[in-house]
Every structure is written in C-alpha cells, then in structure tokens.
Amino acid sequence: MPTAILTGPPVPGSPLEGHLRSLGYDVRTAPGAEEALTLLASAPAADRVALVDSRFVGHVHALRLALTDPRFPAAAVPGALTARPEARTALLSAVTALADGGPQPPPGSAAEAPRTGVPHTGAARTGAPEAGPHSGATVTAASEPFADRVAAVLETRGTRVHRPELGSLVAAVPADADARERAGTAVAAVDDEAVRLRSAVKARDGFFTTFCVSPYSRYLARWCARRGLTPNQVTTASLVTALIAAACAATGTRGGYAAAGALLLFSFVLDCTDGQLARYSLQYSTMGAWLDATFDRAKEYAYYAGLALGAARGGDDVWALALGAMVLQTCRHVVDFSFNEANADSAAADAGGKSVVGTPTAALSSRLDSVGWTVWVRRMIVLPIGERWAMIAVLTALTTPRTVFYALLIGCAFAACYTTAGRVLRSVTRKAVRTERAARALADLADSGPLAEGTAALLRRPARRLPGPLPFLIALLGGAAVVATASFAPLDGPWPVLAAVLYVLTSGLAVARPLGGALDWLVPPVFRAAEYGTVLVLAARSEVNGALPAAFGLVAAVAYHHYDTVYRIRGGSGAPPTWLVRSAGGHEGRTLLVTALAAVLVTRHTGFPMALTVLAVAVALVVLLESIRFWVSSGAPAVHDEGEPA
Numbered sequence: 001m002p003t004a005i006l007t008g009p010p011v012p013g014s015p016l017e018g019h020l021r022s023l024g025y026d027v028r029t030a031p032g033a034e035e036a037l038t039l040l041a042s043a044p045a046a047d048r049v050a051l052v053d054s055r056f057v058g059h060v061h062a063l064r065l066a067l068t069d070p071r072f073p074a075a076a077v078p079g080a081l082t083a084r085p086e087a088r089t090a091l092l093s094a095v096t097a098l099a100d101g102g103p104q105p106p107p108g109s110a111a112e113a114p115r116t117g118v119p120h121t122g123a124a125r126t127g128a129p130e131a132g133p134h135s136g137a138t139v140t141a142a143s144e145p146f147a148d149r150v151a152a153v154l155e156t157r158g159t160r161v162h163r164p165e166l167g168s169l170v171a172a173v174p175a176d177a178d179a180r181e182r183a184g185t186a187v188a189a190v191d192d193e194a195v196r197l198r199s200a201v202k203a204r205d206g207f208f209t210t211f212c213v214s215p216y217s218r219y220l221a222r223w224c225a226r227r228g229l230t231p232n233q234v235t236t237a238s239l240v241t242a243l244i245a246a247a248c249a250a251t252g253t254r255g256g257y258a259a260a261g262a263l264l265l266f267s268f269v270l271d272c273t274d275g276q277l278a279r280y281s282l283q284y285s286t287m288g289a290w291l292d293a294t295f296d297r298a299k300e301y302a303y304y305a306g307l308a309l310g311a312a313r314g315g316d317d318v319w320a321l322a323l324g325a326m327v328l329q330t331c332r333h334v335v336d337f338s339f340n341e342a343n344a345d346s347a348a349a350d351a352g353g354k355s356v357v358g359t360p361t362a363a364l365s366s367r368l369d370s371v372g373w374t375v376w377v378r379r380m381i382v383l384p385i386g387e388r389w390a391m392i393a394v395l396t397a398l399t400t401p402r403t404v405f406y407a408l409l410i411g412c413a414f415a416a417c418y419t420t421a422g423r424v425l426r427s428v429t430r431k432a433v434r435t436e437r438a439a440r441a442l443a444d445l446a447d448s449g450p451l452a453e454g455t456a457a458l459l460r461r462p463a464r465r466l467p468g469p470l471p472f473l474i475a476l477l478g479g480a481a482v483v484a485t486a487s488f489a490p491l492d493g494p495w496p497v498l499a500a501v502l503y504v505l506t507s508g509l510a511v512a513r514p515l516g517g518a519l520d521w522l523v524p525p526v527f528r529a530a531e532y533g534t535v536l537v538l539a540a541r542s543e544v545n546g547a548l549p550a551a552f553g554l555v556a557a558v559a560y561h562h563y564d565t566v567y568r569i570r571g572g573s574g575a576p577p578t579w580l581v582r583s584a585g586g587h588e589g590r591t592l593l594v595t596a597l598a599a600v601l602v603t604r605h606t607g608f609p610m611a612l613t614v615l616a617v618a619v620a621l622v623v624l625l626e627s628i629r630f631w632v633s634s635g636a637p638a639v640h641d642e643g644e645p646a
Helices: 016-022 033-042 060-067 085-099 122-126 146-156 177-188 192-199 207-226 231-250 254-281 286-313 319-343 360-369 372-381 385-398 401-429 436-446 450-463 470-488 495-510 520-542 547-570 578-583 586-604 607-631
Strands: 003-007 026-030 049-053 074-077 080-083 347-349 431-433
Touching: 003 016, 003 033, 016 026, 016 049, 016 060, 026 033, 033 085, 049 060, 049 085, 049 146, 060 074, 060 080, 060 192, 074 085, 074 146, 080 085, 080 146, 085 146, 192 207, 192 254, 207 254, 207 372, 207 385, 231 254, 231 286, 254 286, 254 385, 286 319, 286 385, 286 401, 286 547, 286 607, 319 401, 319 436, 319 520, 319 547, 372 401, 385 401, 401 520, 436 520, 436 547, 450 495, 450 586, 470 495, 470 520, 470 586, 495 520, 495 586, 520 547, 520 586, 520 607, 547 607, 578 607, 586 607
Parallel strands: 003 026, 003 049
Antiparallel strands: 049 080, 074 080, 347 431
C-alpha cells in the first residue's frame, strides 16, 4: 500500500486524511523533516510514497492527478508531491538535504513563487493559460510547504516532476485562517466530479465522437469505474463486440447487416469509453497501451473480412476491395506517423540556416482554426475513426458490402490526398533541420530487411552525394516499378521478379544515408504502398480461389508488425529488435518472395494461396509473440492520449 506522509502542524477538522485514504494511501504524520525522512526510509522500496502538507485545501481530483497517475516517476501539485519506486532514491536524497539544512530552491523556481497569501492560479504553476477567477487556485504560505521545497530540489538535481494542469481545480496551502476560508470557498465553487468527467474526454477529437458519443460515453465510463471495471476489460469488450459484428456481417443477410452496423457503433462507443475510463480513474498500464494501440486495427480489419465473407455468400466477390481498403487505410496511417516523427523535434531554418518559426501553410492553418466551423470541417474530411466507423455502420445496414467499400475507398483516398498534399507543401516551404532521432525513427519505420541493408552498405558512399529529394524519388521509382510490373506483365514470366530485384536495389539506395531530407518522411509510406500493393495485385491477377483472402491475411499480419513498430517508437522505447525485422524479411524481402512464389505457383492454380497462408502464419507468429512479450513486460511504455485539462 502506498504511504502518504502529512508534514507540518496538524489542522483540526481537516478532511485531508480521509481524502488520502480514499485514494488508497496509508497515512502517517511527520511534524518535521527528520521525521519525514525516517518514515520515507522505512516505507517499502516497491511502494509509492507521497509528501502532503497537512494544511492542504483542495479538490480530491487535484490530489488524484498528482498522487495516483502511474505514468510519471514524480508528480506534484502545490502542497503535495509523490514519487514512484524509480524516483525514491532521488526523493530520499532531496529530503536528506533539506533535513540537514542543505540546498534551498533557486530564485525563480516553482517553490520561490510569491508568498503573499494571495491566490495564484494552478495554471501559473504549470505554464497553462488561466481559466477564470478560480482556475486552479493555490494559496502559498509565508513558510513554503515542505513538499514544494522537496519538489524544487528534485528538479534542480535533474529529476523531472510532472505538474498536471489543474484548470479550475483548487490545490492550496493557506497561510492563515482568512486564506483557508478563501480557499474553501474556491473549492465549493467548483464541482469536482463535473471537472473529472469533463477531463476524461480527449481535448481534440472528431465531430462524430465529440457530439454523438462523448456526451454519454463519459457517464458510461463513470458507471464502469464505480463497478470496478478496468479499461482493459472495456477494451476487450469492444473487441469482442466488433468481432460479433463481423460475424453478423458474414451471414450475408439483411438482418445480419443491420445487426452488424448497430454492433459496430456500440463497439466504437466502448472504444471511446475505455480511454475515458482510463483518464477518469487514472488507470494507465502497459498492457492497456498495447491493447488500445492494436485492437482498433484488429476490429476494423476483421469487420472488412466479415463484409467480404457476407458478400461472397450473396455471390459478390469483394475481397480485392476489402484488401484495397485495408492497404489504403494502413498507408494513410503510415503517412501520419512518418510525418509526425520526422517533425516532432525538428527546427525550421531560412536560406541562411537561421532558425525561423512558422510557414505560410502553417499560418493559413492557424487562420482556419480561428474560425470555429472550419475546425470541424477539417477534422471530418480526413475521415477519422469516428466518422469512418459511423459511415461504415450506416452503409452496412442500408446498402451492400460493395457500396461500403466503394465509399470507404473514395473517402479514404480523398482524405489521404488532402493530408499528404498539405504535409508535402509544409515540407518544401519549411526547410526543416531534422535531428538524428527523427532520422533514426524514419529508418526504423522503413522496415528494411537484410537485402536492403546489404545494398545500403554497398552504396553508402555514392548515396551521400545524392541531392536532397532523390532518396524519396528513388524509393518511389522502385515501388512504382514493382507494382506496375506485377499489374501488367505476365505473372509466370521473369519481369515481375526482375522488378522485385530492382525494388530491392532502389530500397537499399533510398536508405543508404540518413533520412533527413525534406521529403524523406515519405519513404516509409512508399515502401508500405509498394509491398501491400504488390501482394494485392498478384493475388487479384492470379485468379486462383483463395488467393485474395490469403493475401488479406498476409497484409494484416505485416500491417500489425508495422503498427507495433510505430507504437514502440511513440512510446520512446525504439523499434522492434533487429533479429525480428530480419527474420520477418523486411519489406523488400517479403515483396521479392511473394513475387517469386507467384511466378512459380500461379500456373498450378492451387499452391499460391497455400504459400501466402503459410507466409502469413509465419509472420504473424513471429511478430505477435515478440509483441506480446514486449508489451506485457514491465519495461514497456504506457502510451495514452490525454483528455482536456481539468
């Protein structure tokens, strides 16, 4: 059980101890620094500990944000500080220094804020904008709270202390009776539960999610929290619901399609609820990060397969459309991921190399965002998951699977062109200086196997002399060549295989130097489109029963590997291990293998689907087992989207 140590003189009638116990803390008292040090040293090393000033006045949710969030080694609000086991050593050192009369907070630190007894906003402590007269009100004592001084020492010694945005919540350490009364009034003026519910919803979401789901799903999240349900259980329920929806679609009946559409919408409601439950109750976990990151794709692609099976029952073969929708959707996501990773920590520069801020494209975007309705239009036309699933559900219930896929392909193609064009324009007008970390991330997203790596090693010296945009253009040329040849050349002839060999060479040349050019973030999406597109075209042209469903399974397995890579990078843990990428063959190795299998087996009219199935199972087993091992390990990162500031 975590331990909370109340420091300073006791305050009769204070509900603070009850608040801390409601958050799961075992409460102890320590009048001075030496007593606090003794209690800290005696607390179990594997438990979280907290220092809380006994004069603290504030909302329970303000304490919850600081003292229960599992994602941060150390966190604080005015008058309260917590440390997880990984920060315990630094905490003990800081408390020891203060107990011995050691270093005090430097001028200008958070602990040296004006001590006038006048309310200060929590936003001022965190750097967030103020939100009104009672926005995160804090009252600092004439003698700085011990927890605040310890937090300042931790920061000066290099330990990052997370300070949650309080918004309208109150966290106060009153200096006297009058200040305590004012702080109590500020607490009473704000509904803690309403703020908690509001902050459970993501700050930026699509129109459908914001106005058609979140207004009631937040209450469903609270209902789940009060009954002890976890976000992982809700996530699993969402997956099961989507799989049942896919099974209903696979029946091929009008009643089945109507049920599938309704269940898909309910699955999306649960998908929103799990994240809101995690933010409402601060139940973040490594397993939750993995489930949340991968189940959305599994649900959507399983539903595509269900629609294709249902259409087949009615005599309509739409497997090529289903696979095309999966390819297009995955490539869209890779464009998003690659652009964001390339520019996450880059700096713009003018022709003279000096740092600049903003571009004409970014300025136009900012102006559009200043007009309320344009924000929602821009969010809707990119067809985010809420709008996309709503469209799929309604069309499933009212039309046919073929119509669903046509609408999906048209909508996703438009969204992909819109977002990619804007990002290309930003890239060519904003001469970004990219970091080594960004170049490494793009190289990891490229998923180069041993063939491309070997080619890159041989061509590294000439590759360094290539002009800026050439790596992307070389990758595009090789990808276009292999897809075009697979589309038009005889499958049993040598040309598709020769084009695949050319693709290996161009892929190696494209990554032979660091991907730091203005358009190099497009290299991973080109590789994804080339590999997936080649598999799609070869399976469709083979005209062998079962080839397209087998190709669907292969692309799904490879796509999972690529999504897993993305979420590892986003979590700050780097790409999958090298052995995994090499054993999976890399994008160029798999493309060459599938092309060779088509050349040898298509004329037999039986072996090609089986070969694709075996390859799909092999890739799925390798990447899934390693992914499960990583995400359930204690070292895996917890990655969740934030809600609105409290």
